[in-house]
Structure formats: C-alpha cells, structure tokens
Amino acid sequence: MGALNIILLGPPGAGKGTQAGRLQADRGMVQLSTGDMLRAAVKAGTAIGLKAKAVMEAGELVSDDIVSGIIGERLDEADTQGGVIFDGYPRTAAQAHSLDELLGARGRRLDHVIELDVDEEALVKRITGRFACAKCGTNYHDSFNRPRVDGVCDVCGSTDFKRRADDNEETVRTRLAEYRAKTAPILPIYEARGLVRRVDGMADIDHVTREIEAILDTAN
Numbered sequence: 001m002g003a004l005n006i007i008l009l010g011p012p013g014a015g016k017g018t019q020a021g022r023l024q025a026d027r028g029m030v031q032l033s034t035g036d037m038l039r040a041a042v043k044a045g046t047a048i049g050l051k052a053k054a055v056m057e058a059g060e061l062v063s064d065d066i067v068s069g070i071i072g073e074r075l076d077e078a079d080t081q082g083g084v085i086f087d088g089y090p091r092t093a094a095q096a097h098s099l100d101e102l103l104g105a106r107g108r109r110l111d112h113v114i115e116l117d118v119d120e121e122a123l124v125k126r127i128t129g130r131f132a133c134a135k136c137g138t139n140y141h142d143s144f145n146r147p148r149v150d151g152v153c154d155v156c157g158s159t160d161f162k163r164r165a166d167d168n169e170e171t172v173r174t175r176l177a178e179y180r181a182k183t184a185p186i187l188p189i190y191e192a193r194g195l196v197r198r199v200d201g202m203a204d205i206d207h208v209t210r211e212i213e214a215i216l217d218t219a220n
Contacts, residue, residue, distance in 0.1 A: 003081055004029070008020055008023075023085055030079050033087045067095070090186055133158050
C-alpha cells in the first residue's frame with residue numbers, strides 16, 4: 001500500500017498528539033499543522049510565506065488561498081512522500097474542496113478521516129484532575145494516579161505540586177465547544193464519502209494505536 005494521507009480529529013485531551021507522534025515514528029508519516037506550517041513559511045521567506053507575513057502583520061486573518069498555497073508547498077517536500085497527517089485543516093467546506101484539489105494535483109488522495117471519539121464528561125474529569133510534581137515533573141491525577149503518600153511525590157519526595165492554569169473545567173469545556181464548532185462543517189462531507197472512522201479515544205493508549213493501525217491497513 002502506498003503512502004496514506006489522513007485527517008486526524010480529536011478534541012484537546014483526546015490523545016491526538018500522542019497518536020500522531022506514534023504514526024510519525026512507526027510509519028514515517030508527517031504531521032502537518034497549519035499553524036506550524038505558516039510560521040515555518042514566514043521564517044523561510046517563501047513567496048507565500050511573505051504574503052502570509054504581510055497579512056498577519058496587518059492584523060488580518062490569513063486567507064484560504066494562502067493556507068492552501070502553504071500546504072501545497074509543504075506537500076511538495078520529500079519528507080511528505082511517506083504519508084501525511086493533517087491537523088487543524090480543513091475546517092470549512094471550502095478548505096475540504098481545496099484539499100481535494102491539492103492532493104489530486106499531486107496524484108494523491110485523502111484516504112481516511114479518523115476521529116478520536118470521547119466521552120466529554122469523562123474527558124473533563126481526565127483533564128481537570130491532572131497535576132504534577134513541581135520539582136521533578138512526575139504526573140499525577142486526583143482520581144486515577146494519586147501519590148502513594150498524600151502530598152508527597154513518589155519519585156523525589158517533594159511536597160510542591162502544580163497544575164496547568166488552563167486545566168480548569170470552564171476552559172476545558174470551552175475548548176470542547178470550539179472543537180465541535182470547527183469539525184461540524186467538515187464531518188458530513190467526509191461521512192458522505194465513507195471516509196470517516198471513529199476510534200474510542202477513552203481507551204488505553206496502546207489499544208487506540210492498534211485501532212488506528214487496523215484502519216490504515218484497510219483499503220477504503
């Protein structure tokens with residue numbers, strides 16, 4: 001089977017970054033994040049990067065044409081020949097159409113749209129319960145992984161712990177709502193084409209990886 005081009009969807013905390021990292025390590029795929037690509041194009045001073053820089057410096061939103069141009073440039077680079085994971089793109093019906101054209105012009109196609117399906121209430125609990133040792137960085141959780149001795153790090157014995165400022169319920173629920181709003185326009189498009197597959201994002205990390213691998217090993 002040739003190189004695969006997929007869209008990986010999932011709200012914050014669903015484990016999308018972990019799974020994308022594994023696909024990059026195991027399959028040689030490249031994760032393409034529009035934000036990262038914009039910054040790289042601006043830094044490299046490419047023709048489209050310079051256009052994007054001018055728009056951003058004017059405080060305006062980068063147009064679909066510029067985003068598509070940057071993705072096209074990136075798809076022409078050699079490292080993407082092992083397959084691509086699109087992250088954060090497309091977000092509109094127009095962008096979904098542009099992606100088809102970008103891939104088609106390069107003799108490629110979109111193979112799968114994989115969504116990490118989550119129980120939102122459980123996800124809120126998973127994220128808001130996270131904390132870490134301020135000294136050595138060991139991760140803990142209020143419900144699932146408390147220190148053996150309350151208030152004392154298992155690894156270094158520190159009694160100083162920290163939580164991320166954005167790991168609060170209000171912020172997490174806002175991020176989930178934003179995710180739903182951004183995926184709502186594109187999911188029906190890909191569902192109509194039979195490309196969408198869902199994996200239980202609440203399952204064990206290794207199980208999620210196996211499920212994704214099974215999807216990728218199946219021709220659509």
